[in-house]
Amino acid sequence: MDKLKAKFPEKFLWGASSSAFQIEGGWAEGGKGPTVADVNSFKRSHLQADSKVASDFFHHWPEDIALMKEMGLNLYRFSIAWARIMPDGDGEINQAGIDFYNNVINCLLEHGIQPFITLYHFDLPHALVEKYNGWESRECVKAFERYAKVCFEAFGDRVSSWQVHNEQNLMVRVNERVNITTEDSWEADRQRAQMDYHMFLAHALAVKACHSIIPEGKIGPAVSSTCTYPESNQPEDVWAAKLNDWFKTDYCLDMHYYGCYPGYYMRYLEERNIVPIMMPEDEGILKDAKMDFIAVNYYRTLCVSYLPADDKHPVGERAFPINQVDFDQYGYFHHLKNEHLASSEYGAQIDPLGLRTVLNNYYQKYHLPLIVTENGLGTADTLTEDGKVHDDYRIDYLKAHILACSQAIEDGVEMMGYSPWSFMDLLSSHEGFKKRYGFVYINREDHDLKDMSRIKKDSFYWYKRVIETNGEEL
Numbered sequence: 001m002d003k004l005k006a007k008f009p010e011k012f013l014w015g016a017s018s019s020a021f022q023i024e025g026g027w028a029e030g031g032k033g034p035t036v037a038d039v040n041s042f043k044r045s046h047l048q049a050d051s052k053v054a055s056d057f058f059h060h061w062p063e064d065i066a067l068m069k070e071m072g073l074n075l076y077r078f079s080i081a082w083a084r085i086m087p088d089g090d091g092e093i094n095q096a097g098i099d100f101y102n103n104v105i106n107c108l109l110e111h112g113i114q115p116f117i118t119l120y121h122f123d124l125p126h127a128l129v130e131k132y133n134g135w136e137s138r139e140c141v142k143a144f145e146r147y148a149k150v151c152f153e154a155f156g157d158r159v160s161s162w163q164v165h166n167e168q169n170l171m172v173r174v175n176e177r178v179n180i181t182t183e184d185s186w187e188a189d190r191q192r193a194q195m196d197y198h199m200f201l202a203h204a205l206a207v208k209a210c211h212s213i214i215p216e217g218k219i220g221p222a223v224s225s226t227c228t229y230p231e232s233n234q235p236e237d238v239w240a241a242k243l244n245d246w247f248k249t250d251y252c253l254d255m256h257y258y259g260c261y262p263g264y265y266m267r268y269l270e271e272r273n274i275v276p277i278m279m280p281e282d283e284g285i286l287k288d289a290k291m292d293f294i295a296v297n298y299y300r301t302l303c304v305s306y307l308p309a310d311d312k313h314p315v316g317e318r319a320f321p322i323n324q325v326d327f328d329q330y331g332y333f334h335h336l337k338n339e340h341l342a343s344s345e346y347g348a349q350i351d352p353l354g355l356r357t358v359l360n361n362y363y364q365k366y367h368l369p370l371i372v373t374e375n376g377l378g379t380a381d382t383l384t385e386d387g388k389v390h391d392d393y394r395i396d397y398l399k400a401h402i403l404a405c406s407q408a409i410e411d412g413v414e415m416m417g418y419s420p421w422s423f424m425d426l427l428s429s430h431e432g433f434k435k436r437y438g439f440v441y442i443n444r445e446d447h448d449l450k451d452m453s454r455i456k457k458d459s460f461y462w463y464k465r466v467i468e469t470n471g472e473e474l
Helices: 038-044 057-070 095-110 124-131 138-155 184-214 233-256 263-272 282-288 350-368 392-411 456-470
Strands: 013-017 075-079 115-120 161-166 218-224 229-231 293-295 302-305 333-336 370-375 417-420 441-443 452-456
Touching: 013 115, 013 370, 013 456, 038 124, 038 161, 057 095, 057 452, 057 456, 075 161, 095 115, 095 138, 095 302, 095 452, 115 138, 124 161, 138 184, 161 293, 184 229, 184 233, 184 282, 184 350, 229 233, 233 263, 233 302, 233 350, 350 370, 350 392, 392 417, 392 456
Parallel strands: 013 075, 013 417, 075 115, 115 161, 161 218, 218 293, 229 302, 293 370, 370 417
Antiparallel strands: 302 333, 441 452
8 A cells, every 4th residue: 555645633642552351361360359351251261262361461561561652652541440449349449459550550651651541341340240230230330430439539640531431332232241141132121221321320420520530631431433334225224324323322422412312212212111210310410421522433334224123023012032232123224244345354344434434423413522442453463483473454454544534634523542452462352362453462372371472563663653753654
């Protein structure tokens, strides 16, 4: 690919991202308690790596942050493990966990790297599942508010940029991430709706606490963005594509921004008879929580056709017995492959223009600054005999998406930064270390830890040059 010309604001933030359970390891060290992410990864440990070691950031963080400095990052987006701060989710504070993150934050700042913290990235303390079934209970909301306040008070003197939940809108659709185990599809969706609502409430309380405890603090959601194309130009398919975007992402942003469900989503909840239990005082809490920015996680676009309801699959209570939460909704949409796009090794359809589209859509609707906090190509990398990783395919992918960000800025979108997934190879939820995203190769396989050495890929040196030139040399 020829060099592409792109322009970015002078103080544009160039970063990279990760999450606690996917890189830290040390899952039972330093007083940390087990999480939903741990428990579910252990169930698959005969097939792939689990979270016990992951990328072993817990023991390698000084070396890893030195590599971030070498690459030139001015932002590192990472998550705090709730169960490392409060092992049982709502009990005693673990000082060793506070100390660990203090060391990481201080080291980042010493290297000129801004910490950008996510409070909750798929790793609910498992003790809260055992006590309350997690987010189904308002007790979990109270526990999260307390945890958030502890983090703001412990780290807010040095950390001003925060995310609350990572991809709540996606997390709630994946049963194992929110510990939905029932086989009854209606009951699963009832729990899902209640859990989703409680996460919205927890988000609002965390936003309020951040603004109170950290006067200069900025906080917002990280959403799994959605750009959906219709299979055809039939009006029903065009409408289905809009509905898919609304149901997957926009309802979530609307709830954060306006403090209430949009009409189409409330109608859906009523049709299914799964309207969550809400308290009168919640309305004020939700409406008063004003997010400061929107963080966008983008990997792919989607394609749908209209999927009508019928006598076998009516819209209504206990309907949709074979519904696939993330793909099919009778009366709404059916997902299919877009034949006009190439796909990654693991099926994500590659579409840089879709990133430009979602950035424009969200900015035009909400008029809040945007930052990309996840975007990347997950695939199997090959370590050569001379210890190199030649990942031109990743460079090409990122080039096209960074150019899309530049084009969005030219369109008028206010962008704060770009922080792709991920700084280093990490534990993929369902593919272990077979699926790699990082600029840094971790020398391990799923069932062979090898020497855990850190190896800079070709993309590491390329991204270093992108940062040095503020995106002018792609």
